[in-house]
Each structure stands twice: as C-alpha cells, then as structure tokens.
Amino acid sequence: MQRLAQLAQQPSRRIIGLMSGTSLDGLDVALCHLHGHGLATRLELEHFATVPYDEETRRRIRQVFAREQVSLEYLTLLHAWLGRFHAELVLGCLREWQVAPAEVDLLASHGQTVYHAPAHQHQHPDFPGLNATLQLGDADHMAVGTGIITLSDFRQKHIAAGGEGAPLAAYGDYLLLGSSTEERLLLNLGGIANFTYLPRTGPDATAAFSTDTGPGNTLLDAVVRQHFFHLAYDEDGLLAAAGAVHAGLLAELLAHPFFGAPLPRTTGPELFGTVYLQAAQAHTGTTQLSVEDLLATLVELSAAGVAQAARQALGEQPALAVYLSGGGAHNPALRAALQRHLPACCFATTADLGVLPDAKEAILFALLANEAVAGQPISIGTGRQCVPAVRMGKISLPD
Ligand SMILES: Nc1ncnc2c1ncn2[C@@H]1O[C@H](COP(=O)(O)OP(=O)(O)OP(=O)(O)O)[C@@H](O)[C@H]1O
Ligand SMILES: CC(=O)N[C@H]1[C@@H]2OC[C@@H](O2)[C@@H](O)[C@@H]1O[C@H](C)C(=O)O
Known part of the structure; x- marks a missing residue:
C-alpha cells in the first residue's frame, strides 16, 4: 500500500x-x-x-x-x-x-x-x-x-x-487526443467498431462521448475463417474489393434495431455473430452469395454503421477530422467505404496525432490505471452519454 x-x-x-x-x-x-x-x-x-x-x-x-x-x-x-x-x-x-x-x-x-x-x-x-x-x-x-x-x-x-461497461475509450481519448482547434472523431476499427467524438473545446468535457457503432472486423473475419481455414482475415481487403455489395442483404442487416437505438450503445459478437448473418442471408435468399460479394457487403455494413451513428450524433452531413485506429485501419476496402459514407470528413490515422494506431486501446488502459492511482476522477459527457467520474x-x- x-x-x-x-x-x-x-x-x-x-x-x-x-x-x-x-x-x-x-x-x-x-x-x-x-x-x-x-x-x-x-x-x-x-x-x-x-x-x-x-x-x-x-x-x-x-x-x-x-x-x-x-x-x-x-x-x-x-x-x-x-x-x-x-x-x-x-x-x-x-x-x-x-x-x-x-x-x-x-x-x-x-x-x-x-x-x-x-x-x-x-x-x-x-x-x-x-x-x-x-x-x-x-x-x-x-x-x-x-x-x-x-x-x-x-x-x-x-x-x-x-x-454499460463500454466504451471506455472516451476517457483516454479526451485526456490525450482532444484539440482546441479541431473537432475530432477517433474511430477504432477493431472486431467491434467504436468512436469517440471530441468537440473543439479545451477542458470542457461535457460534449465528448463514445459509442460502439456495430461490427468492425468481426463478421469479416468469421466469413474468411469459414471459407479459408488457413486465413485469419482478408488481408488488405483484397477479397472484399473484388466483390460487389448486395443491396438487399445490406438493407436486411441494417434493419436490426441496434442501428437506430439511442447513443451511446454498446454491443459485441454476441449480437454481431454468424447467427445474425445467417438469418439475414436466409431471409434475403443470399446463402449462395460468393465470398467476395459477401465480404464487400459486410465492409459496407461496417462503414454504414459508423456513418449512421455519426449522423445520429452530429447531423446529416458530418464534416470533421476522423482519426482511425485498430486493425481495420489497415483495410483499404473499409477505408474507401468509410470515405464514401462520410464524404465531408477528412480521414487520417492516430499516427498523425502521435499515437500508434495498433497500440491505442492498450495505451488507453495504461491511462485509466494512471488516473486510478494518481488522478482526480472527472466525468466525460452528460446524461446517458456520460462516463461518470469514477476511478x-x-x-x-x-x-
Ligand atoms: N492488413 C490488414 N488488412 C485487412 N484487415 C486487417 C489487416 N490488419 C488487421 N486487420 C483486421 O484487424 C483485426 C484485428 O484488429 P484489432 O486488433 O484492432 O481488434 P481487437 O482489438 O481484437 O478488437 P476490439 O477493439 O473490438 O476489441 C484483424 O482480425 C483483421 O480483421
Ligand atoms: C465489452 C468490451 O470488451 N467492449 C470492447 C469491444 O471492443 C471494441 C468495442 O467493443 C468497445 O466497446 C470495447 O473496447 C474499447 C477499448 C472501449 O471500451 O472503449
């Protein structure tokens, strides 16, 4: 002690x-x-x-x-x-x-x-x-x-x-990556995608918040593993880039009530797993879709989930700086889809803010431990979107 x-x-x-x-x-x-x-x-x-x-x-x-x-x-x-x-x-x-x-x-x-x-x-x-x-x-x-x-x-x-126990990213993102001159979205593309919104403010944390947006890579990885035993993921999004989005399947996947629920929302592979995907495929008669078309549709789903949450939080045409982190930041197909869905946003990675994109989440937990031991708890956000002031x-x- x-x-x-x-x-x-x-x-x-x-x-x-x-x-x-x-x-x-x-x-x-x-x-x-x-x-x-x-x-x-x-x-x-x-x-x-x-x-x-x-x-x-x-x-x-x-x-x-x-x-x-x-x-x-x-x-x-x-x-x-x-x-x-x-x-x-x-x-x-x-x-x-x-x-x-x-x-x-x-x-x-x-x-x-x-x-x-x-x-x-x-x-x-x-x-x-x-x-x-x-x-x-x-x-x-x-x-x-x-x-x-x-x-x-x-x-x-x-x-x-x-x-809800997640996302906790708002805390560390706010302490480390806020700016008084730029409005930012810190978008982590892990198995589940989530973002932190940081308004252009200094020490005022009331408008900052983070939310999960839906699947990031989790469904993409599951489909790749199912079709190719020796592969863990679609490297550089090459398979997805060779496919075409199936509009009917995408609409069915996006019809899940998660996508319209109030922010912030959290989720996991318990919901966004193969049962959800197979049900949507069965419902739209797309069980025979090629793996490329399926991956192209799932990339679109991840990007659409992010854009939907961003519009819900920030209005119809969000125009701010988006900094990517997480494994999905290495996927050009996903990055291209995001740019299409959020055309007024400017995309970069957290490397441009001095934080290694693959290390960001681990760093955030080091920051939380630092705050627990040496800091004064602060609350981030207000109302439902609040990360309360606790160690x-x-x-x-x-x-
Ligand atoms: N070069 C690449 N091309 C395409 N996808 C990639 C590449 N590199 C990593 N990925 C994706 O990133 C995933 C790993 O991401 P990450 O380590 O951020 O996930 P995680 O931390 O487990 O997720 P979460 O944040 O949901 O807990 C891989 O499974 C893969 O889908
Ligand atoms: C319950 C849980 O482990 N959630 C993770 C997961 O991975 C991404 C997304 O879902 C996010 O909500 C969270 O992690 C990050 C680090 C967070 O809490 O901010």
Missing part, C-alpha cells in the same frame, strides 16, 4: 497497458511512460508488441467466447490460465525489451472479454435493465506471476456507476 501511495506521488509512472480484443488476434502490450495525470498527461510509448495468439489459445477462448451456455468448469479454469498466460507474455516482452519487471510501476490489464451483456441485448426476464460484462484473466495471477502491481477489470465500476480498475498486489 505504501508503494501505491508513493506511485501516486511520483511525477511519472511506467505502466504496461494490455488489451486482448474481440478479434482474438493476440495480446497488445504497450509499455508507456506517463507523466502527470488528467489533462496535463504526457505519454511516451516506450515499447509496443502484439503477441499473436496461437491456434490452441484461440480454441480455448472460443470454448466460451460470446456463448450463452458454457461449461462452468472450463470458464473457471480459463480465468486462472489466462491470468498466468498473460503474465508469461508480459515477461517475454520485457525480456525482449531488456526491461526488468522492477522497472515497471503498474500493469493495466483489460483481460479477455468473453461475454458482454448490456440490458438492451440480453433482455433476460430475471435481470431486467441490468448491464453486465465479463472479462477473464485473473489479475492476482498476473501480479504474482510478474511481481508488478496490477490493475484490472476496469469495466465493472463503469457499470456500477450507471454505464476504474481493481488492485492486485504481488505479495
């Missing part, structure tokens, strides 16, 4: 942010040097790696991932195993970077989301109105395994304080 109090007083902290998202591609490990806190935060990314998951790790996570019913024994074992596994991956990165664990002040571990259940999505009669979410990878195992104080499970406090993350000590 003394060590924590001392960390809070330090002018700067070295924090490793860890994120393993819905794509199950691997663990993002970002060693950040954070100076100060709040709006005065300055961040240096010292090292970054995505440690890819092997097929066996993916298989284990998929045993429970986004499934309504699973083996409770398997879930219990996976929680402990992932904690140990993530600790080993962190130690592996530190060895490679020649950084001793004792030189790192904190780990900020997001964990692996295995089920996200906002009230609008589960509608379980026993739990009306209850938002819930579950991230695995127990942080006591990580703290003991690495010897580093670990903060984890950031989403529960957000739910306890009235949110997020639970503390696991190594001893």
Whole structure:
C-alpha cells in the first residue's frame, strides 16, 4: 500500500497497458511512460508488441467466447490460465525489451472479454435493465506471476456507476487526443467498431462521448475463417474489393434495431455473430452469395454503421477530422467505404496525432490505471452519454 501511495506521488509512472480484443488476434502490450495525470498527461510509448495468439489459445477462448451456455468448469479454469498466460507474455516482452519487471510501476490489464451483456441485448426476464460484462484473466495471477502491481477489470465500476461497461475509450481519448482547434472523431476499427467524438473545446468535457457503432472486423473475419481455414482475415481487403455489395442483404442487416437505438450503445459478437448473418442471408435468399460479394457487403455494413451513428450524433452531413485506429485501419476496402459514407470528413490515422494506431486501446488502459492511482476522477459527457467520474480498475498486489 505504501508503494501505491508513493506511485501516486511520483511525477511519472511506467505502466504496461494490455488489451486482448474481440478479434482474438493476440495480446497488445504497450509499455508507456506517463507523466502527470488528467489533462496535463504526457505519454511516451516506450515499447509496443502484439503477441499473436496461437491456434490452441484461440480454441480455448472460443470454448466460451460470446456463448450463452458454457461449461462452468472450463470458464473457471480459463480465468486462472489466462491470468498466468498473460503474465508469461508480459515477461517475454520485457525480456525482449531488456526491461526488468522492477522497472515497471503498474500493469493495466483489460483481460479477455468473453461475454458482454448490456440490458438492451440480453433482455433476460430475471435481470431486467441490468448491464453486465465479463472479462477473464485473473489479475492476482498476473501480479504474482510478474511481481508488478496490477490493475484490472476496469469495466465493472463503469457499470456500477450507471454505464454499460463500454466504451471506455472516451476517457483516454479526451485526456490525450482532444484539440482546441479541431473537432475530432477517433474511430477504432477493431472486431467491434467504436468512436469517440471530441468537440473543439479545451477542458470542457461535457460534449465528448463514445459509442460502439456495430461490427468492425468481426463478421469479416468469421466469413474468411469459414471459407479459408488457413486465413485469419482478408488481408488488405483484397477479397472484399473484388466483390460487389448486395443491396438487399445490406438493407436486411441494417434493419436490426441496434442501428437506430439511442447513443451511446454498446454491443459485441454476441449480437454481431454468424447467427445474425445467417438469418439475414436466409431471409434475403443470399446463402449462395460468393465470398467476395459477401465480404464487400459486410465492409459496407461496417462503414454504414459508423456513418449512421455519426449522423445520429452530429447531423446529416458530418464534416470533421476522423482519426482511425485498430486493425481495420489497415483495410483499404473499409477505408474507401468509410470515405464514401462520410464524404465531408477528412480521414487520417492516430499516427498523425502521435499515437500508434495498433497500440491505442492498450495505451488507453495504461491511462485509466494512471488516473486510478494518481488522478482526480472527472466525468466525460452528460446524461446517458456520460462516463461518470469514477476511478476504474481493481488492485492486485504481488505479495
Ligand atoms: N492488413 C490488414 N488488412 C485487412 N484487415 C486487417 C489487416 N490488419 C488487421 N486487420 C483486421 O484487424 C483485426 C484485428 O484488429 P484489432 O486488433 O484492432 O481488434 P481487437 O482489438 O481484437 O478488437 P476490439 O477493439 O473490438 O476489441 C484483424 O482480425 C483483421 O480483421
Ligand atoms: C465489452 C468490451 O470488451 N467492449 C470492447 C469491444 O471492443 C471494441 C468495442 O467493443 C468497445 O466497446 C470495447 O473496447 C474499447 C477499448 C472501449 O471500451 O472503449
């Protein structure tokens, strides 16, 4: 506890942010040097790696991932195993970077989301109105395994304080990437796509907010895996670019009530999975569509979801600077579709703001840990769109 109090007083902290998202591609490990806190935060990314998951790790996570019913024994074992596994991956990165664990002040571990259940999505009669979410990878195992104080499970406090547990990006985006001269949309194209809107203001956080917009890469990856066993995704969007959008299927997919629901909304592969896609294909007689046409339609869906949420928040013709991050930022087909759907916007990546696009989410959790230990909670946004003023993350000590 003394060590924590001392960390809070330090002018700067070295924090490793860890994120393993819905794509199950691997663990993002970002060693950040954070100076100060709040709006005065300055961040240096010292090292970054995505440690890819092997097929066996993916298989284990998929045993429970986004499934309504699973083996409770398997879930219990996976929680402990992932904690140990993530600790080993962190130690592996530190060895490679020649950084001793004792030189790192904190780990900020997001964990692996295995089920996200906002009230609008589960509608379980026993739990009306209850938002819930579950991230695995127990942080006591990580703290003991690495010897580093670990903060984890950031989403529960957000739910306890009235949110849906996601997206949390608004907090870090606001602290790190706001501008007094430019109105910005920070668009992360992960398995699920989400954006943070940052108005052209200084310290006023009331109009900032973030929301999920629908699928990013999750359906694209699922279709690719189904058709090509050896591929994880449509590299550079080449297959999608060779196909044509099927207007009927796209309209059916977009008819889901998620796309008209009030902002902010959160979602996951529990909704945007193969059941949703197969139902829409069956309904429109498109089960025999070529893989290229199917991918072209799904790229269009991801872009249309983003544009729909942007119009809902910002009016019919949003005209602002959009900064991309996440794996989908590497997909030219998706970028072209976004530009078509939001013609008045100017597109770049967060690299232009000094933040490595693939590292952004891991960095955000390092920032949340920094705020939990050294900051003063602030609220971002107002009303339903508010990220309440709370410290997020639970503390696991190594001893
Ligand atoms: N060169 C590329 N071409 C096309 N798609 C790519 C490329 N590189 C990465 N991707 C896509 O990005 C995905 C990984 O994205 P990312 O790591 O941002 O997801 P995530 O963090 O798991 O998602 P989430 O933010 O929803 O939790 C891959 O599965 C793939 O679909
Ligand atoms: C429940 C959960 O893990 N949600 C993730 C997921 O991945 C993208 C999108 O869905 C976003 O809502 C969130 O992650 C980011 C980091 C967030 O909370 O801002």
